[in-house]
Amino acid sequence: MTSSSGERMLDVRGLTVRFPTSDGIVQAVSDVSFALSRGETLGIVGESGSGKSVSNLAIMGLLNRARTVISGEVEFKGRDLLTLPPDELRKVRGKEIAMVFQDPFACLHPMYRVGAQIAEAFTAHSDAGKHAAWSRAVELLDHVGIPNAKSRARDYPHQFSGGMRQRAMIAMALVHNPDILICDEPTTALDVTVQAQILELIEDVKREFDIGVILVTHDLGVVAETANSVMVMYAGRVMEYGPAAEIFRHPQHPYAWGLLDSMPTIERRLDALVPIEGSPPSLLAPPSGCPFHPRCPYRFEPCATKLPPLKVPADGAHLDACHLPYDKKVELGAQRAKKVAA
Ligand SMILES: Nc1ncnc2c1ncn2[C@@H]1O[C@H](COP(=O)(O)OP(=O)(O)OP(=O)(O)O)[C@@H](O)[C@H]1O
Ligand SMILES: [Mg+2]
Known part of the structure; x- marks a missing residue:
């Protein structure tokens, strides 16, 4: 293992995203630069429409390249993700950089058992057999705090509570020991007590897996609880960026x-x-x-x-x-x- 806390993993420089539409060009993200190190939680905050999600989708290569004009650099472990061929990008996505979204229901297939979906995410990027993949799913569900993980892995998503579904999504994101976990409004759909538990889980996972976390939220309270650094976005631009303690104090x-x-x-x-x-x-x-x-x-x-x-x-x-x-x-x-x- 060469990884160590504090190691710089992600360097985003001058990221700009434009969507040509029939009404004109949507200037969704303009000249956004930031960095992320191992062991760091970066909170990205801003009102709705400020470009938080689009920035992260661009980093993940999840925007349709044919309908989007993207420029800048997204350097991840020495490679520019914006110019990586699609098959190599696919290997990074989900494996080295994983993402958790606001609505776990939208990401989990209703007809498949939760454990099977995590197992499938595992086999997608590894040679693991069915049995090993299922064991990995159970192990991760247990790790993220699903009680009786062995039997609950056989449940369907609707048998899980909202908080448990989000835990399952986090388990799925961790399946390949990623370096970076991007969480886009991971707690917005949850009630307040469950929100706090999920944030705590993300922090635990960050420590245990020694990863970097990008936490996107419109809620500064969420950021105040967990982030080491904060980037405030407005209208697609960075308004303020620095250590969280600094930004909250001054x-x-x-x-x-x-x-x-x-x-x-x-x-x-x-x-x-x-x-x-x-x-x-x-x-x-x-x-x-x-x-x-x-x-x-x-x-x-x-x-x-x-x-x-x-x-x-x-x-x-x-x-x-x-x-x-x-x-x-x-x-x-x-x-x-x-x-x-x-
Ligand atoms: N595919 C698209 N085509 C055109 N415009 C888009 C597209 N995707 C996003 N946008 C626009 O880009 C801007 C930034 O959107 P984005 O989703 O990043 O905001 P956000 O900060 O994540 O907001 P929220 O807090 O509501 O999630 C918005 O004006 C949005 O309407
Ligand atoms: Mg968003």
Whole structure:
């Protein structure tokens, strides 16, 4: 084994995804760059339509290449996944990079036993015989906390609860000991207690399998619980990116402030939540300049015309894309913190 925690596994550089449609070109993802190391959980957050899922589908090679214009680089263990031939990409997908989606029902076939579906995922990329594959399925179901895994493996998906189905999907994703697990809204369809259990499971799995996790969610609370680093996306772009502790303690971008102020916490009463006014733009014709400027209470002269670069401001500790001078952000951040505490 050469793997070790902290090893850089994924380097996404300038990822851009466009969908030509009859209405025009949807600019779904624009110039997105981030990295993922072994043992790290990267939380990707942003409102609906911000490009979170499309970014991950592009990484996984799951977008129809004939109907999508993709550019940039997705370097995984020294290879660019965007230029990998389809058969090699298929070997990476599901084996080295696995994905768990929001709705396990949509991913599990209703007519096949849960264990058989996991066993099949195993044989798809290995020479294992039927018996070994079934044993692997049972072992993994047990590992992800399905009680009586040996007999429950024979159940059909509808005999599992929502939380158990999501556990089964995680078991299936782990079948080949992947390096990266991408979880796209893995808990959105679940009730709150089950949500917490599944997040805990993902964290346990990350440690035990020594993998990197990308956790996509619109819920900053989910990210606050588990992520080591956070990337805030809006209108297909990265607004802020850095260590989670930094971003929660010293958020720099007005959009991140907006997300944080609309998130319930123990300190913040529900009636003190401040939703972000307006709604995300259409990506057929995103606003000029900073895409957030039409909704930003702090916009000033350059925001409507100039795209702010993603950079570390002088004295700042992490990347953000906003024209406000750093001193001004510190001042506004302090005012915000006072308001939250009041
Ligand atoms: N196949 C497609 N053709 C055209 N537009 C698309 C396609 N897939 C996604 N889009 C658009 O790309 C943008 C980004 O979508 P994406 O699904 O990545 O958002 P998201 O951040 O995952 O949102 P959510 O939180 O709702 O899951 C949206 O405007 C969406 O409508
Ligand atoms: Mg999505």
